[in-house]
Amino acid sequence: MSESTIVKLPDQSTARIPKMNYLSKENGILSWLLTGDHKRIAILYLISLSFFFFIGGALAGLIRLELLTPQADLMATDTYNKVFTMHGVIMIFFFLVPSVPATLGNFLIPMMIGAKDLALPKINLLSWYLYMAGGLLALYTMATGGVDTGWTFTTPLSTHYVNTNVLTTGLAAFIAGFSSIFTGLNFIVTIHKMRAPGMTWFKLPLFVWAHYAASVLMVLATPVVAIAIVLVALERTIGIGVFDPTKGGDPILFQHLFWFYSHPAVYIMILPGMGVISEVISTFSRKRVFGYTAVAFSSVAIAIFGFFVWAHHMFIMGISNYAVLVFSLLTMLVAVPSAIKIFNWTFTLYKGSITFETPMIYAFGFMGLFTIGGLTGVFLGVSGTDIHLTETYFIVAHFHFVMVGGMLMAFLSGIHFWWPKMTGRMYPEKISQLAAVVTFIGFNFTFFPQFILGTLGMPRRYASYPPEFQILNVFSTAGATILGVGYLLPVLYLVWSLRYGKIAGNNPWQATGLEWQTQSPPLTENFVKMPIMDHDVYDYEWLEAQQEKEKEVASA
């Protein structure tokens, strides 16, 4: 390590936020609600997503409080069912699926490929409105009694045995699904048709590749869950019998349709995060991502393989033994491209000039936690161990390691990394490093004990448990408290930084992406004139040469 930071800020006594930028262009609430600017829509998403995240988080707090003691004492058991269901529904459909793509993806994809906007700005705005409509509907169902089927809407429970708000919650998920279809569709069209001259496929930042792969999943998988929800709704309302065994229908078919979406959906929830990590790791080790092509293609491989493993969620549901065998094998295969990424990031670090700014600390958190999450996924993919571990806290720990330890860490990493670009100001470094470390510690305290609980046999989705599990549950609840602090801190200091943060300048991180070669916050049209991609991606030498040239011009 030659220097402890790569941050280069302009002279604070003279620096100004550029007068003309996408935030100052127009004022008033309508200019936001009717905007077509991908950057403004990203900000709308960021605000609304954070709102839903804290609602989902509050519900998680209730779950952890209930589990502090072995008895079901804080709330009635069916209230508990509703709480964990709403937690899952909100966190998955209204936070994790849109998290990175709708905010960072929306903001950055056009800038990274040198375009003025996404190809379909109106559709982009529409998808935000759909998201809001779905989200508000979900909140409404929560206020009017909630739903208690689990986020998986399992039939025949959801069609016959509960009389909670399955219909409206299903509708909320359906609407949110269309929002994500439109986002994915927009990204694919944009990446195909809007690239700047010279921006060939293999000069695209890996962030863009990851979003491309995730978009393919959104576009191809989401409609399938939409039709599954429609059939559940028809079964509940008019009583058609497609999933109803008493009429000759088969609930397993619902499971197939549901997981045909929801397994790819877990990759929708991680691929964009992997894109963030690629950018961050490269920037803070000052090196081109090792094995660029392998990392790019591993995203595509994940998207393709991701379509053929869904039945690993159904090993104990009565599918045939041969199906179990095949899906078990395919599940292990899908772990390979994820591993490729981890290895390549590690090799990128090797002999890099690493610095430890906040985005990088989150990125390290991601690498460690995602690796554990992915490896425990393999335990679950092996049909033998899965029979013991399924429906226990082991699964809960597995997917929280990948979703919270993975995607949420990546989200926070990306928000910090691009915060100067989005707002023109730096966040305060020391306290945010602290927040990142607190999150990491809190996370491990919360979820690691759950692996042990799961192997010991504690089932998921119950409000009470045998007293011998209490110690580990207390650990978990204490960890969740720390984690809560870790998530509140960024809200406070990021809002603070909007006014008091240091002026960031165009490129505080000395990063190579096109988005950094323009002012912060950017102009509405992103670039003064259309950029030409005449160098390679992650080309730090080009960047240095460029900066030399600017200095010469300035001194001449």
Place this chain on the structure above:
Amino acid sequence: MPDSSAVEHGASVAAEHEEHPAYLRHHFESTEQQADATNFAMWLFLLTEIMFFGGLFTAYLIYRNWYYQAFVAASHQLSIPLGGFNTLLLIVSSFTMAMGVWCAETRRKSGLVLCLCMTLVLGLGFLGVKSVEYREKFEKHHVPSYHYSLNSFLDPDSDEAAKAAGDKPLPLDVARHTEVYFSLYFAMTGMHALHMIIGVGILVFMIFRAQAGAYTTGHVTFVENFGLYWHFVDIIWIFLFPLLYLISRH
């Protein structure tokens, strides 16, 4: 996909002549790029529609395989003349729609309005016939759950359609599965009809806009893309008709 050329091509076209038509959105370099992008988006959207209906088709194929006898008997309850007539309506409407696109491209306003109106009438005709068919199902208690009756299958002689097809009485446990057939029948044709209704709505909107001359000034992507949608909905029917009506007749 030969698209990296699209951008470069777009850039060079923009450089050649500087003035842009009013409908070129600010973030595109050229009208070609704009048309290209919106068309591509429409094809992608249709892909999602294929996945959407794909779930239903999968369900249909599985259950038909399981409950073959019940599916055969139940499909005899559908009217081939009505279904066939509807197929004809849709095929003709696809033709009028294609003519509409051609009129828009060649800037014939009255031709375009006429074609869109004809498409609208044919689409409404389809929905009308469909509702006649649905009504018959209600009357015969063939709507799942709604006083669903197995009479036509347990005692085919009491039922004209079953008698005409020469059906034999089915045992009770087999006959019960006709309800799955009708579940799928209503889910599939219902989803299709919903797409038709949305299409009809857009057609009405387009007729007014076309009358105002919106599509005959060179900017035809909206008409083209709607045409793609309309053809797609027709094609879904082209699959539904044989699967639901024809496949079990001998």
